[in-house]
Amino acid sequence: MTALTSALEITKLAHEMHVDEAELAFLATTSPDDLRDLRGIVSHAMFSRHESRVKGLAAVSKKLPAAVTAKIAEIAMGPMLSARVAAVMEPADAAKLAGHLNPEFLAELSVHLDPSRVEGIIAKLDDALVVDVGRRLMAQGHLLTLARFTGVVGAETSLKVVDGASGSDILQLALFIDELSVIDPILAGLPDETVTELAAATDEHDEAAEALLATLTEDSRARIASLT
Known part of the structure:
Protein backbone atom coordinates (compact mmCIF):
# COMPACT_ATOMS: atom_id res chain seq x y z
CA MET A 1 0.00 0.00 0.00
CA THR A 2 2.94 2.33 0.65
CA ALA A 3 3.95 2.11 -3.02
CA LEU A 4 0.43 3.03 -4.12
CA THR A 5 0.19 5.90 -1.62
CA SER A 6 3.56 7.25 -2.79
CA ALA A 7 2.40 7.00 -6.42
CA LEU A 8 -0.77 8.94 -5.57
CA GLU A 9 1.26 11.61 -3.80
CA ILE A 10 3.55 11.93 -6.84
CA THR A 11 0.47 12.44 -9.01
CA LYS A 12 -0.69 15.22 -6.68
CA LEU A 13 2.77 16.80 -6.65
CA ALA A 14 2.98 16.72 -10.45
CA HIS A 15 -0.42 18.42 -10.59
CA GLU A 16 0.80 21.09 -8.16
CA MET A 17 3.94 21.72 -10.21
CA HIS A 18 2.18 21.46 -13.60
CA VAL A 19 4.64 18.85 -14.83
CA ASP A 20 4.34 15.32 -16.19
CA GLU A 21 4.44 12.56 -13.56
CA ALA A 22 7.31 10.91 -15.44
CA GLU A 23 9.53 13.85 -14.49
CA LEU A 24 9.05 12.94 -10.82
CA ALA A 25 9.62 9.20 -11.21
CA PHE A 26 12.86 9.49 -9.22
CA LEU A 27 10.73 10.14 -6.12
CA ALA A 28 9.05 6.72 -6.30
CA THR A 29 10.90 5.36 -3.25
CA THR A 30 10.18 8.45 -1.12
CA SER A 31 7.75 7.93 1.75
CA PRO A 32 4.18 9.26 1.36
CA ASP A 33 4.59 11.54 4.38
CA ASP A 34 7.72 13.15 2.93
CA LEU A 35 6.00 13.60 -0.44
CA ARG A 36 3.01 15.18 1.27
CA ASP A 37 5.30 17.60 3.10
CA LEU A 38 7.11 18.40 -0.14
CA ARG A 39 3.80 19.14 -1.84
CA GLY A 40 2.95 21.62 0.89
CA ILE A 41 6.32 23.34 0.50
CA VAL A 42 5.95 23.53 -3.29
CA SER A 43 2.41 24.90 -3.01
CA HIS A 44 3.53 27.64 -0.64
CA ALA A 45 6.56 28.51 -2.77
CA MET A 46 4.56 28.73 -5.99
CA PHE A 47 1.89 30.88 -4.37
CA SER A 48 4.30 33.28 -2.65
CA ARG A 49 6.51 33.70 -5.72
CA ASP A 126 -24.44 29.24 -3.82
CA ASP A 127 -24.58 25.47 -3.43
CA ALA A 128 -26.05 25.07 -6.92
CA LEU A 129 -23.03 26.84 -8.43
CA VAL A 130 -20.58 24.64 -6.49
CA VAL A 131 -22.39 21.51 -7.68
CA ASP A 132 -22.50 22.80 -11.27
CA VAL A 133 -18.74 23.46 -11.31
CA GLY A 134 -18.05 20.14 -9.63
CA ARG A 135 -20.04 18.21 -12.23
CA ARG A 136 -18.18 19.99 -15.01
CA LEU A 137 -14.89 18.93 -13.43
CA MET A 138 -16.18 15.38 -13.14
CA ALA A 139 -17.25 15.33 -16.81
CA GLN A 140 -13.83 16.62 -17.85
CA GLY A 141 -12.01 13.96 -15.83
CA HIS A 142 -10.51 16.33 -13.27
CA LEU A 143 -10.91 13.82 -10.43
CA LEU A 144 -7.78 14.98 -8.63
CA THR A 145 -9.08 18.55 -8.49
CA LEU A 146 -12.45 17.31 -7.24
CA ALA A 147 -10.75 15.22 -4.57
CA ARG A 148 -8.85 18.26 -3.29
CA PHE A 149 -12.12 20.18 -2.84
CA THR A 150 -14.07 17.33 -1.26
CA GLY A 151 -12.76 18.07 2.22
CA VAL A 152 -13.78 21.72 1.84
CA VAL A 153 -17.29 21.36 0.40
CA GLY A 154 -18.20 18.37 2.58
CA ALA A 155 -19.93 15.06 1.97
CA GLU A 156 -23.45 16.37 1.29
CA THR A 157 -22.38 18.62 -1.59
CA SER A 158 -19.90 16.03 -2.86
CA LEU A 159 -22.70 13.46 -3.13
CA LYS A 160 -24.64 15.83 -5.38
CA VAL A 161 -21.56 16.26 -7.55
CA VAL A 162 -20.90 12.54 -7.98
CA ASP A 163 -24.54 11.59 -8.50
CA GLY A 164 -24.56 9.21 -11.44
CA ALA A 165 -20.79 8.74 -11.51
CA SER A 166 -19.35 5.27 -12.06
CA GLY A 167 -17.97 3.19 -9.21
CA SER A 168 -14.56 3.28 -10.90
CA ASP A 169 -14.51 7.09 -10.95
CA ILE A 170 -15.57 7.27 -7.32
CA LEU A 171 -12.83 4.81 -6.35
CA GLN A 172 -10.22 6.99 -8.03
CA LEU A 173 -11.71 10.09 -6.40
CA ALA A 174 -11.60 8.45 -2.97
CA LEU A 175 -7.95 7.47 -3.38
CA PHE A 176 -7.00 11.09 -4.11
CA ILE A 177 -8.89 12.64 -1.19
CA ASP A 178 -6.64 14.19 1.49
CA GLU A 179 -9.40 14.70 4.07
CA LEU A 180 -10.06 11.02 4.81
CA SER A 181 -12.91 11.71 7.24
CA VAL A 182 -15.27 12.60 4.36
CA ILE A 183 -14.85 9.30 2.50
CA ASP A 184 -17.07 7.26 4.81
CA PRO A 185 -20.03 9.72 4.77
CA ILE A 186 -19.84 9.89 0.97
CA LEU A 187 -19.84 6.11 0.68
CA ALA A 188 -22.80 5.92 3.09
CA GLY A 189 -24.80 8.21 0.80
CA LEU A 190 -24.13 6.27 -2.40
CA PRO A 191 -26.79 3.90 -3.76
CA ASP A 192 -26.12 0.16 -3.53
CA GLU A 193 -25.63 -0.12 -7.28
CA THR A 194 -22.77 2.38 -7.24
CA VAL A 195 -21.14 0.78 -4.19
CA THR A 196 -21.32 -2.58 -5.97
CA GLU A 197 -19.55 -1.04 -8.98
CA LEU A 198 -16.94 0.47 -6.66
CA ALA A 199 -16.36 -2.90 -5.01
CA ALA A 200 -15.96 -4.52 -8.42
CA ALA A 201 -13.37 -1.89 -9.34
CA THR A 202 -11.39 -2.59 -6.16
CA ASP A 203 -11.38 -6.32 -6.97
CA GLU A 204 -9.15 -5.51 -9.92
CA HIS A 205 -6.68 -3.56 -7.79
CA ASP A 206 -5.73 -5.16 -4.48
CA GLU A 207 -3.66 -2.21 -3.29
CA ALA A 208 -6.47 0.22 -4.09
CA ALA A 209 -8.93 -1.95 -2.17
CA GLU A 210 -6.62 -2.06 0.84
CA ALA A 211 -6.08 1.71 0.75
CA LEU A 212 -9.80 2.44 0.55
CA LEU A 213 -10.90 -0.07 3.19
CA ALA A 214 -8.34 1.33 5.62
CA THR A 215 -10.24 4.66 5.66
CA LEU A 216 -13.69 3.18 6.29
CA THR A 217 -15.66 2.30 9.40
CA GLU A 218 -16.62 -1.26 10.19
CA ASP A 219 -20.21 -0.58 9.05
CA SER A 220 -19.06 0.62 5.63
CA ARG A 221 -16.75 -2.35 5.19
CA ALA A 222 -19.60 -4.66 6.15
CA ARG A 223 -21.87 -2.99 3.60
CA ILE A 224 -19.33 -3.49 0.82
CA ALA A 225 -18.90 -7.10 1.84
CA SER A 226 -22.65 -7.72 1.81
CA LEU A 227 -22.98 -6.28 -1.67
CA THR A 228 -20.17 -8.39 -3.10
Missing part, protein backbone atom coordinates in the same frame (compact mmCIF):
# COMPACT_ATOMS: atom_id res chain seq x y z
CA HIS A 50 4.37 36.50 -7.18
CA GLU A 51 2.27 37.23 -4.12
CA SER A 52 2.86 41.00 -4.07
CA ARG A 53 1.84 41.40 -7.73
CA VAL A 54 -1.21 39.20 -7.24
CA LYS A 55 -2.29 41.25 -4.22
CA GLY A 56 -1.93 44.37 -6.38
CA LEU A 57 -4.28 42.90 -8.97
CA ALA A 58 -6.73 41.96 -6.23
CA ALA A 59 -6.66 45.53 -4.91
CA VAL A 60 -7.39 46.93 -8.36
CA SER A 61 -10.23 44.48 -8.95
CA LYS A 62 -11.85 45.63 -5.70
CA LYS A 63 -12.30 49.11 -7.20
CA LEU A 64 -14.11 47.84 -10.29
CA PRO A 65 -17.68 46.56 -10.67
CA ALA A 66 -17.78 42.77 -10.29
CA ALA A 67 -19.17 42.32 -13.81
CA VAL A 68 -16.25 44.27 -15.29
CA THR A 69 -13.68 42.36 -13.24
CA ALA A 70 -15.25 39.07 -14.31
CA LYS A 71 -14.95 40.01 -17.99
CA ILE A 72 -11.30 41.02 -17.50
CA ALA A 73 -10.59 37.73 -15.73
CA GLU A 74 -12.14 35.63 -18.49
CA ILE A 75 -10.65 37.51 -21.44
CA ALA A 76 -7.32 38.91 -20.25
CA MET A 77 -6.17 37.09 -17.11
CA GLY A 78 -7.11 33.50 -17.80
CA PRO A 79 -7.84 30.74 -15.26
CA MET A 80 -4.38 30.35 -13.69
CA LEU A 81 -3.79 34.02 -12.85
CA SER A 82 -7.43 34.44 -11.85
CA ALA A 83 -7.02 31.57 -9.39
CA ARG A 84 -3.99 33.26 -7.83
CA VAL A 85 -5.91 36.54 -7.47
CA ALA A 86 -8.97 34.83 -6.01
CA ALA A 87 -6.82 33.27 -3.29
CA VAL A 88 -5.89 36.71 -1.88
CA MET A 89 -9.28 38.41 -2.25
CA GLU A 90 -11.72 38.98 0.57
CA PRO A 91 -14.10 35.99 0.57
CA ALA A 92 -17.21 38.17 0.15
CA ASP A 93 -15.69 40.04 -2.82
CA ALA A 94 -14.48 36.84 -4.47
CA ALA A 95 -17.85 35.13 -4.00
CA LYS A 96 -19.63 38.11 -5.56
CA LEU A 97 -17.21 38.00 -8.49
CA ALA A 98 -17.76 34.24 -8.93
CA GLY A 99 -21.45 34.92 -9.51
CA HIS A 100 -20.53 36.88 -12.65
CA LEU A 101 -18.14 34.29 -14.06
CA ASN A 102 -19.09 31.63 -16.57
CA PRO A 103 -19.34 28.25 -14.75
CA GLU A 104 -17.10 26.68 -17.40
CA PHE A 105 -14.42 29.29 -16.65
CA LEU A 106 -14.85 28.63 -12.93
CA ALA A 107 -14.20 24.95 -13.59
CA GLU A 108 -10.99 25.80 -15.47
CA LEU A 109 -10.01 28.18 -12.67
CA SER A 110 -10.62 25.53 -10.00
CA VAL A 111 -7.90 23.30 -11.45
CA HIS A 112 -5.35 25.96 -10.39
CA LEU A 113 -6.77 26.69 -6.93
CA ASP A 114 -5.43 25.56 -3.58
CA PRO A 115 -8.64 24.66 -1.70
CA SER A 116 -7.09 25.49 1.67
CA ARG A 117 -6.70 29.13 0.57
CA VAL A 118 -10.26 29.60 -0.68
CA GLU A 119 -12.32 27.75 1.92
CA GLY A 120 -13.89 31.03 3.06
CA ILE A 121 -14.91 31.86 -0.51
CA ILE A 122 -16.49 28.47 -1.17
CA ALA A 123 -18.52 28.76 2.03
CA LYS A 124 -20.17 31.90 0.58
CA LEU A 125 -20.98 30.45 -2.84
